[in-house]
Amino acid sequence: MSRDIFPFLLGFLSISTQIFLLREFQVHFYGNEMVYGFVLGFWLLWGSLGSLFASKLPFQKKQLALLFEITLIFIALTFISLRLIRFIWGKPFGESLGLTASFFSALICCFFLSFPFGLLFFLNVLFLDGQIARVYLLEALGACLAGLAVDFGLIPHVSCWPSLTIIGLFSLLLILIFSPTKKNWFLIASTSLILISLSIFDWTIQKIAAKPFPLIESRDSRFGRWQVIKIDDQMTLYQNGMVAASIPDPAEAEEIIHFALLQRPEAKRILLIGGGFGGAIEEALKYPLAKIDYVEIDPSVIYLLKDLLSPEKRAFFESPRLNLHYLDGRTFLQKSTDLFDIIILAGPEPSTAQLNRFYTREFFSLVKQHLAPGGVVSLRLSSAENYQNPSLVRYLRSNYSTLASVFSYVEIIPGDTNIFLASDDWLSIDFNYLVKNLENYQIDTKFIRPETLLARLNPLRLNSLKSKITPPFLETNSDLKPRGYLYYLVYWATQFGLTEAKVMEFWLKIPALFLILLPLFLIIALFCPLLISKGKAAFPALPLLVLGFTSLMAEVLILLWFQLQFGYIYEKIALLITWFMLGLLAGSFLSLRLGSLKALNRWLIVDQALILLILSWLFLLLPVKIPNLIPYLFLFLLGGVGGHLFILSNQPLIRESQSYGFGYSLDLAGSFLGAILGPPLFFPILGLPLSIFSLLILNFFCLIILLIFSYIQKR
Amino acid sequence: MKRREFIKASSYFCIYLSGGGSISYPFSFSPSKSTNLSRVEARYYEKLPDREIRCLLCPRYCHLGDKERGYCGVRENEGGTYYTLVYGKVCALNVDPIEKKPFFHFYPGTQAFSLATVGCNVNCKFCQNWQISQVRPEQVEAFDLPPEAVGLAAKNNNCLSIAYTYTEPVVFFEYMVDSALASKNYGIKNVVVTGGHINLKPLEELIKVVDAIKVDLKSFSESFYKEYVRGELKPVLEAIKLIHQRKKWLEIVYLVIPTLNDQELMIRQLCRWLLKETGPDVPLHFSRFHPMYLLKNLPPTPISTLEKLHSIAKEEGLRYVYIGNVPGHKAESTYCPFCGQMIIERVGYQIGRMELRQGRCRFCHSTIPGIWS
Structure with a gap:
């Protein structure tokens, strides 16, 4: 029993570290699919290499505790370095670090974290006398509990570094209690000290990282980190390292509100989704008839502002004409039956797959259902006032096309940020109409004024933008083919230079058929050298590679699907991953009862067929409205078959290669490919159904190979 | 890779990127979309041996070999003659x-x-x-x-x-x-x-x-x-x-x-x-x-x-x-430095009151420097 605690600890520690690493990365770099792809990809790659190379190193069982302690020190030091990363790259606070910096930072950070975890996997199997199935099962249990503990126990209550202190000390305690080897008290004391100092210096290091700006507040919530910088009478609110709002910043607030409301100045019901914390509510309340419903997913930002704002500004959040809803915007619309005269979408742009949900045809249709007759929806997208480069034009055209596929009228107001207005009734961006409304309703504005409007709505500027963006339409951005965020990523990459843009453009030019078959080509490319060097003995390696790729892609895809269907992933993500892990546990447990090698081959084929069946059902159910239990079930089944197949495939590999880490590294190598290809490229370019189709082809190929292998063995 | 090769490769890539799309301005004489780079000789450069040149337009003094472009990316040496690529x-x-x-x-x-x-x-x-x-x-x-x-x-x-x-x-x-x-x-x-x-x-x-x-x-x-x-x-x-x-x-x-x-x-x-x-x-x-x-x-x-x-x-x-x-900030407006009166009122790009008469303050008649209508 006491020996079992170590694989459990490995799973617990690695998953909780990974969760916090992703959150910290989100703060210091852009938290989009590209950056997540780097982190997850390198995490898996280094883990894979760690477990593979461990067998080449002269490890002994008694070194297990020592390696755990060293890993804990690495965790602490990596997180400290990450927080001070801009100094390492020599960048001032506020300057984007760029894709190259994200890539190399992920590469290095993941090496110091995941490589030791890979070594630990091997050492744990050694420690448990080669019982790889037991290690895998216990590791899965640890990972499963880590997800729950971090998501429910730590994140809502404690910020990142104190959480790491708690996890680190808890791990150290377990090592102390259960390690049978002689304790190195100096190392234990040093590790404890470093871990405790994380908590003690959390705030200080945050302040140093923000220098020369004075950081006055920092709060972690389920949705990320909120930080506030105050210079004189101006506060700037950062969400995950990005400027969310400056207070006061009337220009921004006026932009959000007035272009929409000047269309219908007598609007009575206004729905504002996101972006209300920088003064937009104050602007909306300038319309005397307006009653405002404000939907904000993260209540902590409102609590934070209520603590920091002057009583005068705070009063706007307590206005009787304002209803606050702490909810996901899409979920709110799905649940609500109310109609609104104006709906303003003021959340972040579609920079990630999650945010893309607010810019799809399906979402705009939902918005349309909640618009009163003559109602108007407004949203804002990045632009450039004087010239829009081709990547930007494509991004804007995609959004325009999507809006135009739902609404009869769409208008654009050009600027550094473009305002898109859409309605099924008339719209007017005529200068005289807007100015007349400003004057007639005596709306007191500083930025949206006749002279600014005149320059902004100048026919040269207006028609130049229109001619670039309007028909021929691009393919619309939809839930199941979320192209919007890819276009945004390509545009975003152009500001960092040619190479980044070139890489992104390259992917866009690849024919869909090639992309569908790409996983197959890549897996074959990885498998062939194994086949050449190991002959028949390499066959079980194939399902492991395929499994790694398939399970990661399918898992992320199911999470995205859940979010599209129900919209409350943040509340349920731990539970969803737990179901996957439970499946993994159940599958691993069942595989322990395996009989002969003959049975093994049969089971491999059965498992592979089951994966095909699960993927086929997923493919069929994607566009259908489903009960919320279904994604849990899919994750459980996927985990179950994956766990079962992992143990089965590993046994002949261990017999053959005498390396405990070999199979594990194959699984992670497959996952690495899944992480770098799936969310950033396959989902937006191919769409979700074709991504599953690609997985079906890959798994079908694997099944055929297994059948051939079985046939050869029989003969 | 040499600088020249790099620039060449970059240029090919740029050409590749620039394909597609069309725009039109509502212009009284409908300018046509440009299809190529201009080749108008630059006015400030000196010729050097081996078809090299030195740009004399800005303090960078780019020293360029044949087919190389300046730092600005819009001027190119072709066979010892320096051209602007963006003329018109x-x-x-x-x-x-x-x-x-x-x-x-x-x-x-x-x-x-x-x-x-x-x-x-x-x-x-x-x-x-x-x-x-x-x-x-x-x-x-x-x-x-x-x-x-x-x-x-x-x-x-x-x-x-x-x-x-x-x-x-x-x-x-x-x-x-x-x-x-x-x-x-x-x-x-x-x-x-x-x-x-x-x-x-x-x-x-x-x-x-x-x-x-x-x-x-x-x-x-x-x-x-x-x-x-x-x-x-x-x-x-x-x-x-x-x-x-x-x-x-x-x-x-x-x-x-x-x-x-x-x-x-x-x-x-x-x-x-x-x-x-x-x-x-x-x-x-x-x-x-x-x-x-x-x-x-x-x-x-x-x-x-x-x-x-x-x-x-x-x-x-x-x-x-x-x-x-x-x-809306009061420091957007112009004040007469002699009598302190506001002489041009501005809110954003909007001109409010103009208290200038032939370039002079209407209140104290001091000359206000500038080019006034």
Whole structure:
């Protein structure tokens, strides 16, 4: 029993570290699919290499505790370095670090974290006398509990570094209690000290990282980190390292509100989704008839502002004409039956797959259902006032096309940020109409004024933008083919230079058929050298590679699907991953009862067929409205078959290669490919159904190979 | 890979990127979409042995081999002859209020026909127009708009002036000079919005053909110029001095970026230098920074910082100091330095009251420097 605690600890520690690493990365770099792809990809790659190379190193069982302690020190030091990363790259606070910096930072950070975890996997199997199935099962249990503990126990209550202190000390305690080897008290004391100092210096290091700006507040919530910088009478609110709002910043607030409301100045019901914390509510309340419903997913930002704002500004959040809803915007619309005269979408742009949900045809249709007759929806997208480069034009055209596929009228107001207005009734961006409304309703504005409007709505500027963006339409951005965020990523990459843009453009030019078959080509490319060097003995390696790729892609895809269907992933993500892990546990447990090698081959084929069946059902159910239990079930089944197949495939590999880490590294190598290809490229370019189709082809190929292998063995 | 090969490869890639799309301006004479790069010989360079050249237009003095391009990316040496690739290749064209440039003492309340070609000879991390300033001509869709057509276009769009702006006009020097000369036939004025990174000889030529120059002074520190602009301060100061000596109307804009160039001591030194070299009458605009391009995560400039700097400049004796990008702020308006009365009221780009009579304050009759209608 006491020996079992170590694989459990490995799973617990690695998953909780990974969760916090992703959150910290989100703060210091852009938290989009590209950056997540780097982190997850390198995490898996280094883990894979760690477990593979461990067998080449002269490890002994008694070194297990020592390696755990060293890993804990690495965790602490990596997180400290990450927080001070801009100094390492020599960048001032506020300057984007760029894709190259994200890539190399992920590469290095993941090496110091995941490589030791890979070594630990091997050492744990050694420690448990080669019982790889037991290690895998216990590791899965640890990972499963880590997800729950971090998501429910730590994140809502404690910020990142104190959480790491708690996890680190808890791990150290377990090592102390259960390690049978002689304790190195100096190392234990040093590790404890470093871990405790994380908590003690959390705030200080945050302040140093923000220098020369004075950081006055920092709060972690389920949705990320909120930080506030105050210079004189101006506060700037950062969400995950990005400027969310400056207070006061009337220009921004006026932009959000007035272009929409000047269309219908007598609007009575206004729905504002996101972006209300920088003064937009104050602007909306300038319309005397307006009653405002404000939907904000993260209540902590409102609590934070209520603590920091002057009583005068705070009063706007307590206005009787304002209803606050702490909810996901899409979920709110799905649940609500109310109609609104104006709906303003003021959340972040579609920079990630999650945010893309607010810019799809399906979402705009939902918005349309909640618009009163003559109602108007407004949203804002990045632009450039004087010239829009081709990547930007494509991004804007995609959004325009999507809006135009739902609404009869769409208008654009050009600027550094473009305002898109859409309605099924008339719209007017005529200068005289807007100015007349400003004057007639005596709306007191500083930025949206006749002279600014005149320059902004100048026919040269207006028609130049229109001619670039309007028909021929691009393919619309939809839930199941979320192209919007890819276009945004390509545009975003152009500001960092040619190479980044070139890489992104390259992917866009690849024919869909090639992309569908790409996983197959890549897996074959990885498998062939194994086949050449190991002959028949390499066959079980194939399902492991395929499994790694398939399970990661399918898992992320199911999470995205859940979010599209129900919209409350943040509340349920731990539970969803737990179901996957439970499946993994159940599958691993069942595989322990395996009989002969003959049975093994049969089971491999059965498992592979089951994966095909699960993927086929997923493919069929994607566009259908489903009960919320279904994604849990899919994750459980996927985990179950994956766990079962992992143990089965590993046994002949261990017999053959005498390396405990070999199979594990194959699984992670497959996952690495899944992480770098799936969310950033396959989902937006191919769409979700074709991504599953690609997985079906890959798994079908694997099944055929297994059948051939079985046939050869029989003969 | 050699520099030359790299540039060649980059150019091919640029050509590859620039494919597709079409745009059209509602122009009275419908300019055609540009399909190729221009090949007009540059005016400021010297020929060197082995078909090499040295560019003499800006303080970078790019020394280029055959087929190489300058730092600006829009001038190329071909067989020992140096060409501008963007002559008449306009990529951005708008009608803006003159206050947007900003010029506050130059025909207030009028419209400026604003144009740009691709390219820049510096690399500001806070560039508002990075999509056209930090790229190659092949990456951008442009129009053919010959110099002879610019003046007519401005006139047809009811503009009093042509503004060479958005990117760095120095990089399209030949086109700017020729357009300015040609537009005189239509009675159109010409203004330049520049970073001032230009050599004195070409600047002399430019001064002769334009009516006003606004210099974006990015900082008063060489290290800032080196790190955030990738340029030099000294030549900019030399350019400012020359523009003033030649009595060309000059305004200075200083974009205040929090913590990077807002040190009070530095601003004081800047004001003293301006006072000494250009006198008290050159308008100085402290402009509010909004997060942009690679500095997107900096906070905007607090109004209080701008006000502090405004007070310093006034204390040092500058007479016309403005706060920009803060519509509604009282320091947007012009006050008579002698009687203290507001003589031009501004809210954003909007002109309110004008209390000027033939360039004199209506209240105390003092002369207010500028070019007034």
